[in-house]
Every structure is written in C-alpha cells, then in structure tokens.
Amino acid sequence: MGRSSHSRRGFLHIGAIGIGGIAGCIGNTNSDTDQSQDYNDTDGGTSSEGSESEDESKATGPQEIPDNGAIVFVYDDGPIEDYTQALPAHQAFDAPATTGIVTEWIGREDFQGNDWMDISHLEELVDAGWEICSHTVDHTAVGTFEVVEDVTAADTRVYPDEIRHGYWEPRRLEITDGSQAVTRTVRGWDEDHKGRYIDLDEPLGKSFAAGETVTRYPEEEMWKAIVESKQKLENLGFQIDTFLAPYDNFDEYSLEFAKKHYEGVANANHGSRINEPDEFDPFQTKRDYFIEFTTPEAVKEDLDIIADKGALGVIGAHTFKDEVTEERIYETLEWIEDREIDVVTLREACQYQ
Ligand SMILES: [Zn+2]
Numbered sequence: 537m538g539r540s541s542h543s544r545r546g547f548l549h550i551g552a553i554g555i556g557g558i559a560g561c562i563g564n565t566n567s568d569t570d571q572s573q574d575y576n577d578t579d580g581g582t583s584s585e586g587s588e589s590e591d592e593s594k595a596t597g598p599q600e601i602p603d604n605g606a607i608v609f610v611y612d613d614g615p616i617e618d619y620t621q622a623l624p625a626h627q628a629f630d631a632p633a634t635t636g637i638v639t640e641w642i643g644r645e646d647f648q649g650n651d652w653m654d655i656s657h658l659e660e661l662v663d664a665g666w667e668i669c670s671h672t673v674d675h676t677a678v679g680t681f682e683v684v685e686d687v688t689a690a691d692t693r694v695y696p697d698e699i700r701h702g703y704w705e706p707r708r709l710e711i712t713d714g715s716q717a718v719t720r721t722v723r724g725w726d727e728d729h730k731g732r733y734i735d736l737d738e739p740l741g742k743s744f745a746a747g748e749t750v751t752r753y754p755e756e757e758m759w760k761a762i763v764e765s766k767q768k769l770e771n772l773g774f775q776i777d778t779f780l781a782p783y784d785n786f787d788e789y790s791l792e793f794a795k796k797h798y799e800g801v802a803n804a805n806h807g808s809r810i811n812e813p814d815e816f817d818p819f820q821t822k823r824d825y826f827i828e829f830t831t832p833e834a835v836k837e838d839l840d841i842i843a844d845k846g847a848l849g850v851i852g853a854h855t856f857k858d859e860v861t862e863e864r865i866y867e868t869l870e871w872i873e874d875r876e877i878d879v880v881t882l883r884e885a886c887q888y889q
Contacts, residue, residue: 597887598887598888598889599884599887599888599889600888600889601813601816601846601847601848601888602846602877602878603846604843604846604875604876604877604878605813605842605843605844605845605846605847605848605849605875605877605878606842606848606849606877606878606879606880606885606888607839607842607848607849607850607851607872607877607878607879607880608633608634608802608848608849608850608851608879608880608881608882608884608885609622609626609631609632609633609634609826609851609852609853609879610633610634610635610636610669610780610802610803610823610850610851610852610882611633611634611635611636611852611853611854611855612635612636612671612780612852612853612854613636613637613638613641613652613671613675613854613856614635614636614637614638614641614642614652614653614658614671615650615651615652615653615854615855615856616650616651616652616653616657617650617855617856617860618635618653618657618661618855619653619657619660619661620862621855621860621861621862621865622635622853622855622862622865623660623661623664623666624862625862625863625865625866625869626664626666626865626869626879627664628866628869629869629870629872629873629879630665631869631872631879632664632665632666632667632879632880632881633661633666633667633879633881634666634667634668634669634778634780634802634881634882634883635653635658635661635666635667635668635669636669636670636671636780636802637653637658637668637669637670637671637769638671638672638673638674638675638765638782639670639672639673639674639764639765639768639769640673640674641674641675642654642655642658643655650856655772658772658774659773662774665881666881667775667777667778667881667882667883668769668774668775668776669776669777669778669779669780669802669882670762670765670766670769670776670778670779670780670798671765671779671780671781671782672761672762672765672782673760673761673764673765673768674704674761675782676704676753676757676760676761676782677698677700677701677703677782677783677785678753678758678761678762678781678782678785678786678789678790678793678794679752679781679785679786679787679789679790680750680751680752680787680789681696681697681698681699681700681701681750681751681752682696682697682747682749682750683695683696683697683711683744683746683747683749683750683751684696684697684731684746684747685730685731685746686743686744686745686746687711687740687743687744687749688740688743689739689740689741689742689743690739690740691739691740692720692723692735692736692737692738692739692740693733693734693735693736694711694733694734694736694740694744694751695730695731695732695733695746696732696733696734696750696751698783698785699725699732699733699734700783700785701722701734701751701752701753702722702724702725702733702734702735703725704722705721705722705723705724706721706722706723706737707721707722707753707757708720708721708722708753708754708756708757709721709722709734709736709751709752709753709754710751710752710753710754711740711744711749711750711751712749712750712752713744713745713748713749713750714748716742716744718740718741718742719754720736720737720738720740721736721737721738722734722735722736722737723735723736723737734751752789758790758793759793762779762790762793762794762797763793763797766779766797766798775883776798777798777799777800777882777883777886778798778799778800778801778802778818778882778883778886779794779797779798779800779801779802780801780802780803781801781802781803781804784803784806784823786801786803786804786805786806791804791819794819795819799818799883799886800818800819800821800882800883800885800886801818801819801821802821802823802850802852802882803821803823803850803852804819804820804821804822805820805821805822805823806822806823806824807822807824808822808823808824809822809823809824809826809835809838809842809849809850809851810822810838810841810842810845810847810848810849811847811848811849811850812845812847813845813846813847813848816848816885816888816889818885818886821850821882821885822850823850823851823852824850824851824852825851825852825853826851826852826853826868827853827857827859827860827864827865827868828853828854828857828859828860832867835851835868835871836871839871839872839875839877840875842875842877843875843876843877848885848888849877850882850885851868853865
C-alpha cells in the first residue's frame with residue numbers, strides 16, 4: 537500500500553548507482569555465499585605468521601590500457617578452490633588474478649559446506665603474482681536497500697527490498713530518508729504476507745515513507761566492514777589496495793567510505809564485463825561473471841569487444857560453484873591469449889586512465 541505512490545526524492549536519486557547495484561544484486565540473489573547465522577569461530581585458528589609478502593608488484597603511476605585491452609579476474613570469498621583450481625589454470629598462462637577475502641573466513645574448514653584458504657594459501661597466491669583484496673570482515677552488505685512499505689512511529693518492523701542487513705544481529709542499523717535518521721538494533725528477519733522484513737529492538741519513534749527511505753549500516757559498522765577488514769589483512773602482511781563488495785551491493789553510500797581507504801572497487805557496478813577505455817573510473821568499475829550466469833558465447837563476444845576497443849574487462853567467479861572448474865577457467869584464459877589481451881590485477885588496472 538502506497539509503495540509506489542510516493543515520488544522518489546533527490547535522496548534516492550543520489551543513489552543512481554545504488555539502484556543499479558541493487559538491481560544487480562537481485563539478479564545475483566543466490567550467486568554469492570549466503571551469510572550463515574553461525575560465524576563465531578573467527579580466524580579459524582590461524583595466527584599472524586607471514587609478513588614476507590613485500591615483493592608484490594605495485595604499479596607505478598598512470599598507465600594506458602594496452603591496445604588489445606586488459607582483463608582483471610576477481611574471484612569471490614576466498615574458497616580453497618581459488619587455490620586448487622583457479623591458481624593452476626592461471627599459472628599455466630602466467631596470468632595473475634585478484635581474490636576478495638572475508639577476513640573471518642580465512643582458514644575455516646567445513647564452513648557453509650566448503651573449506652576456505654588459510655594464510656599460507658594466500659601467501660602462495662601473492663607469490664604467484666595475485667592480489668589480495670578486501671571483501672569485508674564477515675561478508676557485510678555495505679550498500680543501502682530501499683524500504684518498500686510505509687512505517688509508523690510505533691513500528692518495530694521494516695520491509696526493505698532486500699533484507700541482507702537483517703542477517704547480522706545484534707548489529708546496529710540505520711533507517712533514514714535523508715532528512716531524518718533512526719538507529720536501532722537488528723533482531724532478525726523473516727517473511728509475512730507483506731514480504732520480507734527486518735525486526736528491530738524498539739519502535740522507530742518516527743514515521744518513514746516507502747520509496748523515500750533506506751536501510752543502511754551506520755558509520756561504525758561501515759568502518760568495521762570497509763576499514764577493519766583492510767587493516768586485518770595488512771596485519772597479516774598483505775598489501776591491500778582494493779575492495780570487493782559482498783553481494784555486488786555497492787552504491788554512493790558505500791563509496792563515501794571506500795574512497796577514503798582504497799584505490800578502487802572491483803564491482804561498483806555489477807552487470808557488465810566491459811569498462812570503456814576512455815571512461816574507466818576505478819570507483820565505478822563494472823564487473824560481471826564469466827562462468828556462472830552466462831555462456832561461453834557471451835564471454836567470447838565481450839572479449840572480442842575488449843580486444844577491438846582496447847577496453848578493460850573485469851570478470852568474476854565463485855570457484856566453489858560446481859560449474860566453475862579449472863578447465864573452464866583455463867579455456868577462458870585461452871580465449872584471452874588468442875586475442876592477445878593482457879591479464880592484470882585490479883591494483884594494476886586502477887592505474888589506467
Ligand atoms: Zn562474496
């Protein structure tokens with residue numbers, strides 16, 4: 537009721553990329569690892585060894601995209617298959633990649649049905665020319681989600697178009713329409729006849745209109761997701777310059793934080809693999825998947841365009857997925873080699889102007 541009768545005010549419009557991000561996220565609902573409620577045994581027993589990764593290649597100064605284009609592979613979440621399947625394929629072509637690491641998942645075993653790379657695996661990747669990038673501390677959604685039902689001052693329940701912010705409790709959540717903001721503690725999420733909702737610890741105390749209101753994490757939670765994750769990886773001895781947003785959920789709000797601490801974001805705009813050579817902005821990077829949710833034909837078509845225009849392609853995959861095999865990664869690298877497209881890390885691509 538009333539959910540589309542309200543016009544969107546400027547507040548939601550500043551989130552133009554946010555809306556795109558949300559749309560991409562919906563298309564991607566099951567593509568990323570769902571956050572389980574169980575995330576207590578942090579750090580998986582690994583400790584702070586390994587600070588000998590000083591020899592990472594740091595790109596020096598602005599560079600041009602090569603005439604035949606360049607490709608960045610950005611793998612998600614840090615599953616052991618990045619090491620067992622992606623690394624051998626990339627080594628066969630002497631091609632680097634970038635992998636987004638969730639710091640609390642490092643070294644976990646049998647977590648969400650999978651094993652996750654430990655510090656020694658990450659060090660081997662770096663030795664092979666790979667880049668480690670931050671994918672938050674616990675796979676937090678760092679963007680905003682639009683509230684799609686009106687809420688009154690007495691309500692303790694909000695209905696955002698995605699309820700990912702409800703996965704973590706008791707975490708503080710902000711509800712804001714740009715002119716007023718209320719922060720409450722998350723008490724879980726569920727679904728009723730109106731749709732999926734997030735429950736809060738106390739009534740909002742203010743009313744908010746659907747279509748003009750969003751849920752988002754307040755500053756201290758954003759700091760933890762975006763800055764603390766970077767610091768934890770740096771404390772393990774890794775050079776961290778770039779960020780991969782969980783659930784492909786990134787918008788103007790996330791950008792405010794990311795811009796201060798990183799040189800680029802792998803998936804600021806989900807939904808295309810091609811970044812035009814004259815338009816590339818490392819904080820507006822377009823990325824899309826190259827094995828899951830697509831076909832070899834579509835990928836080869838994009839590679840033709842990238843080579844033809846001298847564009848930057850940014851492609852991703854979840855190597856724990858059954859269809860993301862060493863063979864499929866290898867053949868993609870063959871298509872790239874056939875077109876004489878360079879393979880670079882995201883850090884290197886951030887130097888392209
Ligand atoms: Zn992820």
